[in-house]
Amino acid sequence: MKNNLLLFCALFLSTFLFAQDLELVEFATGLDSPVDITNAGDDRLFITERDGTIRIVNPDGSIEPGEFLDIDNLVTSCGGSCEIGLLGLDFHPDFANNGFFYVNYTATGGGNTHVSRFSVSTDNPNAADPSSEVLLLNIPQPYGNHNGGGIKFGPDGYLYIGMGDGGSGGDPQAFSQNRQTLLGKMLRIDVDGGFPYGIPADNPFVNDDETLDEIWSIGMRNPWRFSFDRLTNDLWIGDVGQNAWEEVDFEPAGSAGGLNYGWRCREGQTNFNTANCPPTSELTEPVHVYETSSGFGQGCSITGGFVYRGCDYPELYGKYIYGDYCSSRIWALTPNGDGTFSNQELLNYDNNEISAFGEDINGELYMAALSEGRIYRLTETSNPATIFFNVSDVSCPNEADGAIDLTLAGDNTYIWSNGATTEDISGLLSGEYTVTVTTEGGCEKVQTFEIEEPNLPIITIANDNGTLSVTGTTNEVNWILDGVIVGTGSTFTPNESGDYIASYIDANGCDITSDAITIMVSSIEDLEIVENLFIAPNPFKDAIQLEFNSSEKSDFTLRILNIDGKEMHHEKFTADGLTTRSLSLPNLTSGIYFLHLGNEKGEFVQKLVKE
Numbered sequence: 001m002k003n004n005l006l007l008f009c010a011l012f013l014s015t016f017l018f019a020q021d022l023e024l025v026e027f028a029t030g031l032d033s034p035v036d037i038t039n040a041g042d043d044r045l046f047i048t049e050r051d052g053t054i055r056i057v058n059p060d061g062s063i064e065p066g067e068f069l070d071i072d073n074l075v076t077s078c079g080g081s082c083e084i085g086l087l088g089l090d091f092h093p094d095f096a097n098n099g100f101f102y103v104n105y106t107a108t109g110g111g112n113t114h115v116s117r118f119s120v121s122t123d124n125p126n127a128a129d130p131s132s133e134v135l136l137l138n139i140p141q142p143y144g145n146h147n148g149g150g151i152k153f154g155p156d157g158y159l160y161i162g163m164g165d166g167g168s169g170g171d172p173q174a175f176s177q178n179r180q181t182l183l184g185k186m187l188r189i190d191v192d193g194g195f196p197y198g199i200p201a202d203n204p205f206v207n208d209d210e211t212l213d214e215i216w217s218i219g220m221r222n223p224w225r226f227s228f229d230r231l232t233n234d235l236w237i238g239d240v241g242q243n244a245w246e247e248v249d250f251e252p253a254g255s256a257g258g259l260n261y262g263w264r265c266r267e268g269q270t271n272f273n274t275a276n277c278p279p280t281s282e283l284t285e286p287v288h289v290y291e292t293s294s295g296f297g298q299g300c301s302i303t304g305g306f307v308y309r310g311c312d313y314p315e316l317y318g319k320y321i322y323g324d325y326c327s328s329r330i331w332a333l334t335p336n337g338d339g340t341f342s343n344q345e346l347l348n349y350d351n352n353e354i355s356a357f358g359e360d361i362n363g364e365l366y367m368a369a370l371s372e373g374r375i376y377r378l379t380e381t382s383n384p385a386t387i388f389f390n391v392s393d394v395s396c397p398n399e400a401d402g403a404i405d406l407t408l409a410g411d412n413t414y415i416w417s418n419g420a421t422t423e424d425i426s427g428l429l430s431g432e433y434t435v436t437v438t439t440e441g442g443c444e445k446v447q448t449f450e451i452e453e454p455n456l457p458i459i460t461i462a463n464d465n466g467t468l469s470v471t472g473t474t475n476e477v478n479w480i481l482d483g484v485i486v487g488t489g490s491t492f493t494p495n496e497s498g499d500y501i502a503s504y505i506d507a508n509g510c511d512i513t514s515d516a517i518t519i520m521v522s523s524i525e526d527l528e529i530v531e532n533l534f535i536a537p538n539p540f541k542d543a544i545q546l547e548f549n550s551s552e553k554s555d556f557t558l559r560i561l562n563i564d565g566k567e568m569h570h571e572k573f574t575a576d577g578l579t580t581r582s583l584s585l586p587n588l589t590s591g592i593y594f595l596h597l598g599n600e601k602g603e604f605v606q607k608l609v610k611e
Contacts, residue, residue: 021315022330022346024376027366028057033085034368034375035149037358040091040101045360047368047375050085051077052105056126057375069118069128075105078144081325081353081370083167083222084111087149092191093157095120101128102159102191104151106141113139113147115161117191136189136196137214139182143167146222146240150304154188155233155253158200160216161187162223162237170242170273171264176219177277179211184263186223186237188216204258217251219261219283224325225304225356229253230363231441236320238304239286242267246302247286248322248333250341259284287341288333290324299324305357310364311443313380318441321346321365321378323354330354330367330378352376393452394430396510402428402451404435411440456510461502461517463563465592465607468492470502470514477502494519497603499565517565526602529554535595539609542586546597550575559596560585560608568593585610 028047036048045057046068052075056064077085088104095101099120107114119132141147146164154160165176165184176184190198205211222240229236233253239261241247245268249261261284265277268289290298305322319332330347352369359365365378392403403426406414414421417434425433434448459472469491470477479487481498494500499516506512527533533548546558553576560569560583568588573581593608 021380023379023381024347024349024352024367025379026374027377028061028063028375029373030063031055031368031373031375033079033355033370034373035085035087035355035370036089037356037366037368037375038089038091039359039361040095041361042096043361045358045366045375046089046091048086048089048103048356050087050370051075052086054086054089054103054128061375064126066127068126069103069130071103071105071118071130071133074107074114074133076108076111077106083145083147083149083164087147088151088162090151090153090159093153100191102136102151104149104161106144106147107138111141111144113137113141113149113163115139115151117196134196136191137161137182137187139163141166141183142173148220148223150223150225152226152228154228154235156200157190157192158188159191159197160226160235161189162226163187163220164222165220165263171221174264174276176221176263177260177265179205179208179215179218182212182214184218184220185215186217186220186226187214188257189214202256204256216257217259217261219259219263219265221263221267223304224302227304227306227357227359229307230309230359231307234307236304236307236322237261238302238322239263240301241289241292242272244268244292245270245289246292246299246324248288248302248304248320249284250287251284261286288343290331290343297327299327299329301325303354303356306359306365308363308365308378309441310359310362311441311445312364313378315380316365316378319344321357323357323367325354325370328352328354389449391449391451392426393454394428395454395508397453397456398429400427400429402426402430404428404433404449404451406435406437408437413438454508454510456506456512459502459504459512459514461500461514461564463517463519463565463592466493466519468494468500468502468517468519473504473512475504475506475512477504497605518561519565527597527599527604528601529599530597530604533597533604535606535608538606539611540585541611543582543584544595544608546581546583546595547579548575548597549578552576554599554601556597556599558583560588561594561596563592563594 033050034047035050038046043059047055052072053067054069056068075086084106086105092100102117104115115137117134118128121127121129145167148162148164150162152160163185165171175181190200199213205215206213223237224240226237235251237249239247247268264273292300303323303325307320308316319334323330328349332344332346334342353371355370356368367376388407390405394402405424415436428451430451430453432450436446438444459470462469478485479492480501499518501514501516503513529551531549555574558571588610590610595606597604
């Protein structure tokens with residue numbers, strides 16, 4: 001039995017996940033103020049650097065030489081924890097064919113938010129054409145903070161854009177509730193529906209003259225990172241608070257949009273500035289908040305994340321992973337299925353300034369550390385996607401009593417190479433068996449198992465002048481000729497020609513059997529037509545001579561076997577009258593041999609000794 005671990009992407013239901021179970025493993029380093037992590041539908045990660053460049057990180061964590069995009073000349077940026085620069089990136093759903101990708105940056109010459117399209121180079125998939133910019137949106141920014149910056153294509157194929165309230169503090173101009181500005185909003189545009197873009201026909205305010213058509217939802221303060229659950233299509237938003245509360249907003253898939261998330265009327269789940277605000281009943285409350293003041297603060301600026309849908313860490317599956325820029329804490333928010341959510345702290349990783357989360361093509365999660373210039377991979381150490389299995393080998397050769405038992409949780413499907421569709425299989429012969437397991441989350445793993453035969457003892461038959469014995473066991477054996485037991489005991493003397501085997505049953509019930517040995521028992525009278533048979537010399541050195549008289553014409557076979565029954569020489573000839581045959585046997589080693597001479601009437605055996 002081979003004791004391997006089955007690496008498998010499974011779903012596990014877990015009540016608690018303790019902080020020490022999550023670990024950040026350095027994946028890439030040497031970056032400059034990374035603020036976004038994106039994949040383009042392949043195994044590369046694209047890292048947005050705030051100063052105006054995008055770098056490619058390969059699957060092994062190495063950074064591709066040069067920049068994918070360098071628009072430093074177009075971008076206004078700054079150091080430290082400032083909120084301007086190249087802030088967001090996403091790739092067109094048909095990027096593989098059209099080469100389009102979109103960025104969000106604060107532009108030189110005033111700091112306006114630009115949402116632009118660029119194109120990948122026609123001759124280098126790892127480089128973009130910086131001269132290919134098509135400007136979609138130019139949004140004035142009155143202050144240098146609260147720019148939002150996140151852009152994501154939704155499952156509907158439309159581009160969503162997260163806009164902050166314009167900055168300063170407390171939204172002094174009430175932009176977030178002003179439906180005639182794009183500030184403080186989530187926007188939704190159709191990049192394929194016109195030039196430079198179109199408005200989706202089902203945007204919630206397209207028939208409302210008091211609200212701009214691009215608006216999907218209102219009441220955002222500074223949505224620093226939002227994402228769509230790749231399995232359910234739910235929208236999750238991390239919205240940075242003022243001084244007291246950070247919040248997570250949740251919009252289920254299928255929403256018609258038009259929600260008001262409350263800022264500046266509310267901060268988190270408490271009133272902030274209710275002047276000219278709608279009733280609280282018309283506002284959408286966050287599904288989770290955490291405090292940033294009054295001595296109970298857990299951070300100061302939320303960094304929105306992703307629902308984990310990867311295959312490597314089942315304890316994280318289905319949880320919304322997010323963090324805080326200031327405290328470097330990371331949490332998991334889990335829907336309870338009844339409209340409520342449970343929050344668990346996973347890790348407190350000091351002083352790495354969590355600026356972004358991202359997922360690769362397989363749904364595995366990564367985190368960007370702004371000042372460190374590093375990308376970390378999130379790993380769950382106590383229960384990675386490792387499934388133990390038990391393989392029961394067959395008890396004896398050719399027995400169909402092997403079994404493979406898997407230990408898996410969740411609603412999985414199984415397809416075995418022998419056609420079985422159950423979790424465990426049994427009644428198996430020795431050999432290889434492959435299972436394809438698919439979880440309800442769509443993760444798939446193919447694993448091959450080997451059921452082995454036991455290491456049985458080897459016994460052999462020795463022939464001492466016609467008396468047989470066995471080596472390799474002290475058990476009493478059965479002597480078998482043509483499937484019939486013809487004797488028992490430690491030795492046996494055959495009285496008829498044939499192929500003999502020795503066999504016994506071991507303590508496990510296995511039949512231990514030797515290879516067959518050929519024994520010829522005869523006298524010259526068995527040949528009938530042969531007279532005056534002469535074989536010399538015996539013992540011999542290199543050759544022997546055979547002479548006999550055949551009373552009639554007949555076809556003969558001449559064989560020489562060693563003491564183990566292995567044939568060492570074979571020839572056929574026709575004899576009629578006096579016949580002489582000379583056999584040159586210089587290659588035979590010293591020992592005992594048996595000469596067999598036979599025709600259709602019988603066979604004669606003569607013992608020979610090679611000196």
